[in-house]
Amino acid sequence: MRSAPATRARIFSYLYYGLKRFNMHAVVEIVPLLLHASLLFFLAGLVAFLIPVNIVMTAVAAALLALVAGIYIWLTILPLLSLDCPYRTPLSGLLWNIVSSFTAREPSSIDEGQLQRDSPTMIESILRTATEFSDERSARDKRALIWMLKSLGDDEELAPFIEAIPDVLWGPYSRRHVYDGHIDHLIRAPDTLLLDRLDSFFEKFRRGVFAEEEKLHRKTIFYRALWAILSIYDHTDSSKTPPRFHNEWTYSMSSNHRHLEPYKCSTLALLGWHTH
Missing domain, CATH: 1.20.930 (Transcription Elongation Factor S-II; Chain A)
Incomplete structure (x- = not known):
């Protein structure tokens, strides 16, 4: 049943912070990460399979694997260097959380401490960077x-x-x-x-x-x-x-x-x- 706007807002806030507390964002990003990992493992297995068969084909497959892996690593790091980058991989969010945990400063007040515990995601950081005065x-x-x-x-x-x-x-x-x-x-x-x-x-x-x-x-x-x-x-x-x-x-x-x-x-x- 439809409720008052204030009640809907509180329900939304309750569920949203539950998603953050149980890392639902990370779980959702695991699904495409499995597909990406399967492609990389397939190319790696192809290289291992071709080693005793033909050295030329092995070199071609290895070059293809290195190219794909290099592009994937670059697309993973690029959003951390520039938040307005439209390209990223499922690992970008994980890497963002790791870097943020090392670069986070000590809270100097109650409000900053709450912000520190909230640990904003990459999307929230993008929104903040896009709207803050500069x-x-x-x-x-x-x-x-x-x-x-x-x-x-x-x-x-x-x-x-x-x-x-x-x-x-x-x-x-x-x-x-x-x-x-x-x-x-x-x-x-x-x-x-x-x-x-x-x-x-x-x-x-x-x-x-x-x-x-x-x-x-x-x-x-x-x-x-x-x-x-x-x-x-x-x-x-x-x-x-x-x-x-x-x-x-x-x-x-x-x-x-x-x-x-x-x-x-x-x-x-x-x-x-x-x-x-």
């Missing part, structure tokens, strides 16, 4: 954003991205600076040129034939996104040099709708401050 993660985020923005081919796909920019930079309650560099990178990267994409988006709905409600919605998200981007840069901070903004935006932003007035006035004020 310069490498920031570079990956920027590459992913560039790929995503390049894949947004038309305005219907681009509109949700533009609409999300203010929430990313400001958040629900206050200004957030953690993603300033990402947006600035999208503006300056030659593969994306975010300001040019915004300009194209603005011109299409300004000159195109749209329903009044749709045009109002697009103008709103454009004003909010441009205002959020303009708020990144500060003339008093030399480390935040603003890019070149489109001067024609100042003369093109015309609307008599009272819903747009707060967004338009704030955006024009910041735009005038940056362009004059």
